[in-house]
Amino acid sequence: MKYFLLVFAVIMAISARSAQAQTDLIERGKTLFRAADCAACHLSSDGQTLSGGKAFPLPFGTVYAVNITPDRETGIGAYTDEQWLRMMRTGVDRNGRHLYPVMPYTSYTFLNDADTLAIKAYLFTLKPVQAKAPENRLPFPFNQRWVMTFWNWFNNPDRRMTTDPHRTPEWNRGAYLVEALGHCDQCHTPRNFMFGLSGKAYAGTVQVGWRAYNLTSDTEHGLGGWSDSELFEYLSTGYAPHRGPASGPMAEAIENSLRYLPAEDIRAMIVYLRSIPARPNGPQRGKRVPGASGENEDVGRHIFQQACMGCHLENGAGRQSDWGALKGAHSLSDPAATNIIGVLRTGTSIKTEHGKMAMPSFTKAYTPQELAAISEYVLGHFGGVKAQIEPDRFKN
Amino acid sequence: MITIRINNESHQLDVTDDMPLLWVLRDILGLTGTKYGCGVAQCGACTIHIDGIPTRACQLPVSLIGDRHITTIEAIGNTREGARIQAVWLQNQVIQCGYCQSGQIMAATALLRDNPNPTDDDIDDAMSGNICRCGTYVRIREAIHQAANNA
Numbered sequence: 001m002k003y004f005l006l007v008f009a010v011i012m013a014i015s016a017r018s019a020q021a022q023t024d025l026i027e028r029g030k031t032l033f034r035a036a037d038c039a040a041c042h043l044s045s046d047g048q049t050l051s052g053g054k055a056f057p058l059p060f061g062t063v064y065a066v067n068i069t070p071d072r073e074t075g076i077g078a079y080t081d082e083q084w085l086r087m088m089r090t091g092v093d094r095n096g097r098h099l100y101p102v103m104p105y106t107s108y109t110f111l112n113d114a115d116t117l118a119i120k121a122y123l124f125t126l127k128p129v130q131a132k133a134p135e136n137r138l139p140f141p142f143n144q145r146w147v148m149t150f151w152n153w154f155n156n157p158d159r160r161m162t163t164d165p166h167r168t169p170e171w172n173r174g175a176y177l178v179e180a181l182g183h184c185d186q187c188h189t190p191r192n193f194m195f196g197l198s199g200k201a202y203a204g205t206v207q208v209g210w211r212a213y214n215l216t217s218d219t220e221h222g223l224g225g226w227s228d229s230e231l232f233e234y235l236s237t238g239y240a241p242h243r244g245p246a247s248g249p250m251a252e253a254i255e256n257s258l259r260y261l262p263a264e265d266i267r268a269m270i271v272y273l274r275s276i277p278a279r280p281n282g283p284q285r286g287k288r289v290p291g292a293s294g295e296n297e298d299v300g301r302h303i304f305q306q307a308c309m310g311c312h313l314e315n316g317a318g319r320q321s322d323w324g325a326l327k328g329a330h331s332l333s334d335p336a337a338t339n340i341i342g343v344l345r346t347g348t349s350i351k352t353e354h355g356k357m358a359m360p361s362f363t364k365a366y367t368p369q370e371l372a373a374i375s376e377y378v379l380g381h382f383g384g385v386k387a388q389i390e391p392d393r394f395k396n
Numbered sequence: 397m398i399t400i401r402i403n404n405e406s407h408q409l410d411v412t413d414d415m416p417l418l419w420v421l422r423d424i425l426g427l428t429g430t431k432y433g434c435g436v437a438q439c440g441a442c443t444i445h446i447d448g449i450p451t452r453a454c455q456l457p458v459s460l461i462g463d464r465h466i467t468t469i470e471a472i473g474n475t476r477e478g479a480r481i482q483a484v485w486l487q488n489q490v491i492q493c494g495y496c497q498s499g500q501i502m503a504a505t506a507l508l509r510d511n512p513n514p515t516d517d518d519i520d521d522a523m524s525g526n527i528c529r530c531g532t533y534v535r536i537r538e539a540i541h542q543a544a545n546n547a
Contacts, residue, residue, distance in 0.1 A: 305524040310437040310452055314521070320437060320455040354457040355414025360436060 022121075029122025032115050035181040035265070036108065037257035040249075041065040044131070050123070051075070051131035056102050057208065059195070061138035063102045071128035076120075084120045085113065090158055091148065098148035100136070101155065106197070110161040110180035155196030167275075174272025177265055182257070187212040187249065190281075203281035210248040211338040213330055214282045215273055221282025223273060231270045236263070238350045238357075239322045244329020245357070247339060247348040255351045283334040300377025303370055307362065308378075316382050323350065323357035326382060333383030337375045341393050344371050368394035400461050402427070403471035413459035418442045420458050421468060429469040429498050433527075440526030443499035444468050450506045469498035477508040477543075484539040492530035500526050504540050513544050 033039075042050045042065050052065040070077040079087070083094045091105040092098055099105065108116070141147060152158070161180055163172050178184050185197055190205040192198040204214035204221065216222040223231065226243070234240035238254040246254050258266070305314070311324040316332075318325030326332060331339035342348070349358035362371060368391035379385040398409045402425070409420060421427040421444070430453055433441030437452040444453045445467040472478035481504045484490075491497050500523070507514055507522040514522070519537050528536070 302524075305521055307438065310440065310525045311455065319449075319451055321457065321460055353413065354459050 025118055025121050026125050028115075029118035029120070031260075032181065033119050033122050034257050034260045035177060036111075036119065037182065037253055038068065038119070039256040040252055041102075042068045043256070044129075049129045049131075050126065051129040052133045053131065055134075058102070060142045061136065063100050063136045063138070064133045065102075066133045067129065067131045068123055069126050069129040069131075070124045071130050074130050074132045075128060076123060077128055079120065081117055081120070085116055088116050091152060091156065098145040098152075100145075100148070101151070101196070104183040104186045106156045107180055107183035107186060109156060109158050110176070112160055151194060151196065154194060155192075168271070170268045170271050171275065173265070174268035174270070177261075177269050178272050182269070184215065188215050200279060200281065202276050203279040206338055208249065209338070210250075210342050211283070211331070211334060211336070212250070214279065216276045216279045217274060218278040218280050218282070221280060222276075222278060224278060228267075228270055231273070232263075232266055235266050235269065236261070237352060239325070241322070241325070242328035244326050244331065245323040246350060247331070247343050247359070248346075251348055251350040259352075283336055296373045297377055297380060299370065300373035300375070301381075303366065303374050304377055304381075307365070308374070311359070321354065321357055323352065326378070329382075332378055333385050335379065335385050335387040337379060337387060337389050337393075340375045340378060341371075341389070344375065345394060345396075363394060363396075368392065398458055400458065400466060401463070402466045403468060403474075404465075409458065411458060414457045416454050417444070417456045417458050417461065417466070418453035421453060427468050427470055431495055431498060433496065433499075438527075439496070440499040440503060441496050443502040443526065445472070445502060445506060448506065448509065450503050469502060472502060472505055475505065475509075478505045480543045481505050481508060481539070484543040488535050488539040488542065490532055490535040490539050492528075492532055496526060496528045497532075500528065500532075500536055504536065504543075508540065508543055514540060 039050065041054055041056075042052050044051045044053055050069050051067045053067075054065040056063045056065070067075040069075040072078045076084075079094055087093050087099070088105055088111065089109040091101060091103065136143070161176055164175070167175075185202060187207045188202050188204060189197045190200050190203055202215040202222075204212060206212070214222040217224045219225045226234075226240075230240040230243055234243055234246065235254065235258050237259065238246040238251055245251070261269075309319075311319055312326050313319050313324075316325060316327035318327075331337075331343075334340075343359055344362050347359050347361040349356055362374075366374070371394045372389040372391040375389045376387060379387050379389075398411060398413075400407055400409065400420075402421070407425060409424065411420060411424065418430060418432060421430050422432065430444055431441040432454065433439035435454050437455040440452065442453040443450050445451065446456075446461065447464045448467070467475070473482050478501070481501055485497070485501060490500075503523055503526050507519065511518055511522075516537065519540050523533075523536060523540075
């Protein structure tokens with residue numbers, strides 16, 4: 001009897017430990033899932049499940065995000081660990097089909113086995129949703145998935161990240177967060193002629209209609225002029241004093257991913273970002289003609305006072321909340337006005353610990369001519385930049 | 397629990413962090429002088445003062461206020477400029493339907509405090525975020541000039 005009780009106790013202890021290990025694994029997987037910002041693409045349009053469906057309009061056609069809930073038929077439920085590792089690293093799915101590199105496997109390939117499988121373990125705890133992603137709309141030859149084999153030769157490093165012994169553990173952690181999990185370069189690095197990432201790492205570029213800024217140490221265009229505390233505030237809340245709020249896809253990255261990272265991870269990312277060599281790429285500031293206030297600028301000023309001042313104030317200091325403080329935002333000195341046009345056209349929002357901060361779209365309230373006039377006014381008023389904005393850019 | 401100071405009184409609130417101040421004022425504290433207009437900080441009907449700065453209560457999460465002091469239309473008459481604005485508003489019969497007017501008075505009071513002698517342009521600039529569907533703008537402008545002259 002004594003012997004039996006002992007065996008029973010040992011079995012119970014082992015199973016309790018393995019249950020705890022499983023819980024820990026899933027918890028770690030959730031943290032990694034957030035740091036990898038899988039939700040950015042795979043969240044459904046109602047924001048409730050990871051059943052995909054989001055369209056990615058690319059220069060050569062439209063690709064749709066797939067369902068990553070554990071549904072066996074339409075999701076990832078049938079993946080074995082081996083198939084999962086292959087998919088995340090080489091971009092080849094369970095059925096041997098090539099994925100398109102909209103899925104950032106060229107970044108996730110740097111993840112180690114344990115972390116890659118922890119993400120899978122977490123995803124497998126979600127409720128399976130049956131939802132088939134729409135068929136991609138790609139013309140020949142882009143609809144030939146096997147062509148990606150050649151693309152991968154040139155563009156997928158297909159290797160795990162190794163620790164650089166000459167750097168601090170913090171730098172190495174930052175590199176892993178920025179390069180492997182955060183896949184920051186997928187938006188911030190200009191693409192080459194094959195639409196792979198070019199050698200101009202983090203020099204900034206325009207992606208899906210929004211300008212992703214230069215993240216190198218360049219003082220004028222990059223992060224060289226930002227203090228550590230400004231970067232910390234911006235990455236963890238979506239706003240830093242005198243730097244303006246994050247908008248568009250960057251606001252989404254903060255909402256879904258960065259604001260959940262522990263403070264030491266954000267600090268490690270900053271350490272790594274600081275080490276990216278400067279590249280002086282970025283929008284050249286237009287020259288302001290002194291005293292040349294055209295009729296258009298008056299129209300812009302009047303509309304700004306009626307429609308924008310309610311939240312932003314005339315001096316851009318923000319009225320209700322810091323997320324309305326425009327002053328100093330990089331977008332306001334970009335003569336191409338890419339992100340100004342983005343927020344006016346589609347609006348932007350970000351969830352914060354104080355609730356959701358949102359800017360509505362203004363295309364239903366004002367004509368393209370009026371919106372162009374507002375853009376020119378804010379560029380001049382806040383950025384000291386003289387630019388001419390074509391009203392056509394506000395037409396859908 | 398959140399503590400906020402409104403019209404020199406302290407209030408303890410058991411509300412969510414993201415509740416807009418306007419909801420707190422109207423539904424919880426019963427201070428219904430501040431009006432709900434558009435809900436997106438575009439019309440100015442819900443204007444209140446935070447440390448004297450006109451702010452739209454409909455877009456202000458209560459957790460962002462901290463220890464800054466809130467003044468609403470109920471107490472603006474206790475300030476020198478507020479009392480003067482309310483007096484000239486009555487003299488000039490500015491109000492028509494009245495819905496936007498608590499917001500107009502809050503905006504005009506802040507203007508007068510910052511700029512005791514505003515020009516037409518100054519008035520247009522400061523008041524343009526407060527919409528009045530009855531079109532009382534001309535009388536608002538006159539009343540503000542009068543308040544300034546009587547200073």
